[in-house]
Amino acid sequence: MPEVVHKSWSPISWKEKPVKQLPDYPDQKELEQCYEMLKDLPPLVTSWEIDALKNKLADISDGNGFLLQGGDCAESFDATKAPKIVNMVKVLLQMSFILIHEMGIPVLRVGRIAGQYAKPRSNDFEMVDGEEIHNYRGDLINGFESESGIRIPDPQRLIEGYHKAGLTLNFLRALSEEGFADLHHPEQWELDFMRNNEYYAEYEEMVSSITKAVKFVEAIAPDTFTTLQKVDFYTSHEALNLYYDSAQTRPVPRKPGHYNLSAHMVWLGNRTRELDGAHVEYFKGINNPVGIKIGPPFEIDETLKLIETLNPTHEKGKIVLITRFGKDLIEEQLPGLIQAVRREGFPVVWSSDPMHGNTFSTGGGIKTRNFDDIIREVRSAFAIHRSEGSYLGGVHLELTGDNVTECVGGAKGLEENELNRNYETFCDPRLNYEQSLEMAFLVAREWKNSRG
Template identity: 70%
Template sequence: MSTIAKRANKIEVPDLMEGHGWHPLSWNDKEIEQLPEYPDTAELQAAFEELKSLPPLITSWEIEALKEKLARVSKGEAFLLQGGDCAETFDACRSPKLVNLLKVILQMSFIMIHEMGTEVVRVGRIAGQYAKPRSKDFEEVNGEKMLNYRGDLINSFKPDVEARKPDPRRLLEAYQKSALSLNFLRALSDEGFADLQHPEQWELDFMHNNEFYKDYESMVASINNAIKFMETITPNRFNTIHKVDLYTSHEALNLFYDSAQTRRVPRKQGWWNLSSHMVWLGNRTQQLDGAHVEYLKGIQNPVGIKVGPPFDLDNLLSMLDAINPSHEAGKIVLITRMGHGQVEKNLPSFIRAVKQNGHPVVWSCDPMHGNTYSTGNNIKTRKFEEILDEIRMTFDVHRSEASYLGGVHLELTGDNVTECVGGANGLNEDGLSHNYETYCDPRLNYEQSLEMAFLVAKEWNRSYR
């Protein structure tokens, strides 16, 4: 099996879809990257049909609301914070993990709102981010060749030949875990967990030693004072300070999963992927005549597009025309992932070309994926300073091009992991093994994430105030 383009397992297309233009399985006639063959197509068909029959995870109204907010971001009127796990795992569908991730996303947005004075749109890499592309199809473990782990949606992390075979039952388990995660997160977001009158409740113990802790305490006091003042001069209760919106996103990699949950809705035009509010197109699946672009051009959801090496400006412009031919605002989020050494060289030409073509995109910066390296002990990690450097340089380039950098896209966790080096507390490579949990790429831990929020806000203010 190879990551070169190939034909995926064929799913039967209902007669009512045939001959009527784009439909959720149009991509099944295209060649596809990064999706290995399932050993049993009949099992895959059965899992697909069952998943297709299950209730949607989200609604079209929520998708439209997110698209409206992203349109505001594209105009420079808001900021996008997108973050979460590199790849979720089924075993991590536990309340402490979900609570900690929601805490860190809320707290980061709280810092940005206070420091930047602008609306922050929160999008989690959560409730569906169970698949990952890989640069190699196979690995060797203890002398035995087996398929690479591609995320729990496809196969098992267990180093066993049979466990690494793609299993269609995982499509259903991913749906179930996503539903559980989403239900719990919604309950927390709607019932006072995000109460701005008590932001100190969001705190986790290991923040105390960070150099920004005093700034955080000052912000808590400032917001509490502002809320108390408003409530003394009006008899109305401010419900909006007790609830927040958190949208979900994942990479549209396993198209069997996404297309099974793609459907029409009453009184609206088009097709909607109701497994996630937003999906994105990874760097390895951007073939114009391939399956992933074919799928994404037919859905109403906002679509992210990763922009990074190998750089192909013409391909990007053609993808924009294919996925968003009407130039709809809020539809496209361009997520640049250049690597800190490539930003100044490559980003300006992309900004100019997109402007010239008239696409009203949201520009976001993914400073994680271009700055990954392995230590001498073969531990995959990232340097906090290089992540920050890419963000700084991206802000600088956008400012020089009279463009608006409207978001950041971060791999992070609310847990106290040791996966990225650097930050205020100076984690070094020797400390990585202390609590290294990720099965895929290294994430910022809670404290590094909050520190990054302060520094992103500082760069935003330097560029746009």
């Protein structure tokens, strides 16, 4: 593994830099106590898993595979329940199942799960019933309820977040290791409300095709293949609360450098990628593969310096560039970025986040996204990469396996007046189960179109 020695770097050297999107904790002594407690807790993931993910991302950077990264906008502690986790795993498995069947290449599954508990905010405070209170920044920092006391940043939530992530990871591993994704029984992945979707017949045909293929393989090779029963599933989150992430960052035996052992992959947000900022200082010292969200406003030269700072050895599989321009700006801004990255020879994985640049509020003040806008950005991203001789190797989606009503449009034609029917998200609107599977079909088709 390439190694660059950052002589002045440590897991807490970020404290010497300007820090954004981190609230002022009123009790600094309690914060330090929670930080020290978190440092002593066992890691949530292993360095071997992290290195395996990086190797698979390296393959994708060469055009050999596709990254499906998706999950909740912001996980809730209260949603750490078996049905929620099962539904999330189901939808990601089914989406990957569709992509593999349609594209014929390996699909890498990375969930926004088991750690996606913090969210950036434009303002530190908001007015509620005439009172100024802290903005909700995710369960890792404060509570969603509007009482001022619940909104005060609470260091104990760092510990609770660790335990919730651990419970989620334990269940994820049990599901993936013990046959939940067994290709002998793909019909078990179905959720009932898919039946009314226009793609259901096509999905059912794919299930039948997979089942026949499995039976054929076993007929000529009777030994059971464990690869037909188990899947690899990796976790990721935005490393926003640096107390949480740096506490779980440590060296491991017989390997150089430090690993963030709270997740397999972490990403740098669009609001925290300043070259002289605390988050970049932290990110430059970890061995994990890292994502970089790139969207307006941004400068190409600064982005190139950022990639060089985080990956000075040009290690394959290290950087995932997650572009989020919005349907109206992508054709203007993405081509120049692709050209500049290629000119510098950076071996990045290109991924499209078509969600964050396409958010709007209805006349009634409900935050939503239009499915047509989302797929329009996906189509543009594939077309631009093809015209530039580049490879779009992934998508980054906010989604859920539940039957929520948060994004309008899709095959079922969800209207704005239906959003209140089952609007659950505390932050950004997510694709529901049917919209997610429809997105998988459409992404696969755009991928095939981009390959000629």
